[in-house]
Amino acid sequence: MASSAQPRRRFAERLWREGAITRPEVAEAFATVPREAFVTEGFHGRDGTWVAPDAEGFLDAVYTNDVLVTKVEDGRATSSSSQPSLMATMIEALGIGPGTRVLEVGAGTGYNAALMSATGARVTTVDVQPDVVERAGAALASVHSTVDLQLGDGYAGWAAGAPYDRVIVTVGVAGASPLWLDQLAPGGFVLAPTRHAGHHPVLRVTRAAGGTVHAAGVCAAGFMSAAGPLSAVYPGAHPLGGDPLPAATxxxxxxxxxxxxxxxxxxxxxxxxxxxxxxxxxxxxxxxxxxxxxxxxxxxxxxxxxxxxxxxxxxxxxxxxxxxxxxxxxxxxxxSGRPAVPAWRAPMTLDGDPASPIWVARDWRLVPGDLQEP
Ligand SMILES: C[S@@+](CC[C@H](N)C(=O)[O-])C[C@H]1O[C@@H](n2cnc3c(N)ncnc32)[C@H](O)[C@@H]1O
The missing domain is CATH 3.30.310 (TATA-Binding Protein)
Structure with missing residues (x-):
């Protein structure tokens, strides 16, 4: 396969020009880590077509700002390399650098973990699917990565590597696991795409000294849903949706x-x-x-x-x-002045499966204040 050094650098420059990357160390990570090493068996493009590693234009397809779906079960994507601009936005929102201890939930291909590691962060990443972990392990080894890769349900976090300065979740969840907050160092936070009104905007979740937990909006996002208690349905949640509405009258x-x-x-x-x-x-x-x-x-x-x-x-x-x-x-x-996702804050309460509860956001309010009453 041709060297990817040039397309990789052009890719990082494009993400920079488009505003997804604003920090030089994040641009350098995208310019350094070869994305193709994490999709060596090929992938489904956004239109569903299969892109094999020996296909003409493979590298061009790898270095597009698009999700690369690497596993499909029953017609549903169950693992992928996420959209690069979203990865960049989330990595920047983490504010990581050399020595930052990071836990990632949803290793997938391992590419995002390798990018974070390239900024100097110490990264542990967990995935629930054994075959996904096996492939990610081979990919990480091929680029000589020091990422610590583990198999497990991310609900439990990864206690052996705690404490973490940051927890980043790269799969859609209904709420935040209390164990992530337990495994955070003081001043740390969780970044998680969290179900809200039928999609998964990214929220920043923090626990105050008194134990109260709060969410703040970060950015819009679309993610596949997590397996297990992280996707619990709870009373008062938005409907899951997806079914067609009848014709308009x-x-x-x-x-x-x-x-x-x-x-x-x-x-x-x-x-x-x-x-x-x-x-x-x-x-x-x-x-x-x-x-x-x-x-x-x-x-x-x-x-x-x-x-x-x-x-x-x-x-x-x-x-x-x-x-x-x-x-x-x-x-x-x-x-209200067209408030954007980061304008919102909400207290969180414990809900979901009583045996494996999750913190869910309720009672969203605008910052500094809602301009109109309901
Ligand atoms: C969108 S992919 C993650 C993308 C990945 N960070 C990358 O760079 O390629 C979502 C991953 O989350 C994993 N996942 C789903 N539910 C999970 C859970 N409960 N715990 C850990 N991983 C989970 C899936 O197996 C899938 O590989």
Missing amino acids: VSHPARFDPPLDVFGYHDLWFALGAWDSRTTYAHTPDSAGNGGCALLDELTGGGAAIWPDGAVDGSGPNARAYAERASALVDRWLA
């Missing part, structure tokens, strides 16, 4: 021209999720497989879809009421 017109970009749309979506527990992800008959933000009427079916251009489509027996509620929430987001 009430429509409110578009109001954003141009439509919100992907970040703006997720800012709106996060706010709707904070203000209404019926918010989730749904398809509609017209959405051609691309779902969006919706308020779900779980009792009688239907609800309202809210699109990036601000249009609202109501459906089901309560279509009118749902469409009006959805439009009122969009109004509220605009009147």
Whole structure:
């Protein structure tokens, strides 16, 4: 295979230009660690096609800002190398450097652990799937990495390596394990993509000296869901969503021209999720497989879809009421100054499986204060 030194450096430069990387040591990590070493058996591209290691254009496909799916079971992705811009944003949000002790939950290919290690951090990474750990181990060895790779359910963290200055979770969870907080050194924090309104925005989770636990929004993200107690469903959580809504019978017109970009749309979506527990992800008959933000009427079916251009489509027996509620929430987001994901804070409470509880965020509030009452 041709050397990847040049595409790698161009890749790091592109992530820098696009603003995903702002720190030189993170750019250097992306320019140094060969991503192809972590997908030696090939991968599924975003469109589902298989990219074999001997395929023409393999390196170009590796050095794109895209997720590389490395394992699929029953039509569902169960392991991957995450989207590089998201990895970069999360690594930067960790604020790591030489000697920082990091626990990663969700080793996957091992690439993210190797990137963090390249900044000088001391990294332990855990994955629940034995075959995934085996492949990640071979990849890490091939690049002479010092990452400590372990097999286990990440709910338990990895006590033998504690304390950690940071815990980074690279799989979607419903809440934070109390064991991660127990394994943190003073002043440490957890960064975890946490289920909220049908997707997994990244939250920063901290425990204060008195024992109270808080979440702060960091950025929008999409991740596959974790196995085991980390994905527990708990009372009051947003509906899981995913099912199609019926055809619209009430429509409110578009109001954003141009439509919100992907970040703006997720800012709106996060706010709707904070203000209404019926918010989730749904398809509609017209959405051609691309779902969006919706308020779900779980009792009688239907609800309202809210699109990036601000249009609202109501459906089901309560279509009118749902469409009006959805439009009122969009109004509220605009009147609040279009708050972005990092503008939100929430106290966390223990919930989920009583035998393996998780800290979940409730009662989201804007910082410095919500501008409008519900
Ligand atoms: C998106 S991949 C992680 C990407 C990875 N950090 C990389 O750089 O390639 C998610 C991984 O989380 C793992 N996972 C799922 N549930 C888990 C759990 N409860 N504990 C530990 N790992 C888990 C999956 O096996 C999968 O490999």
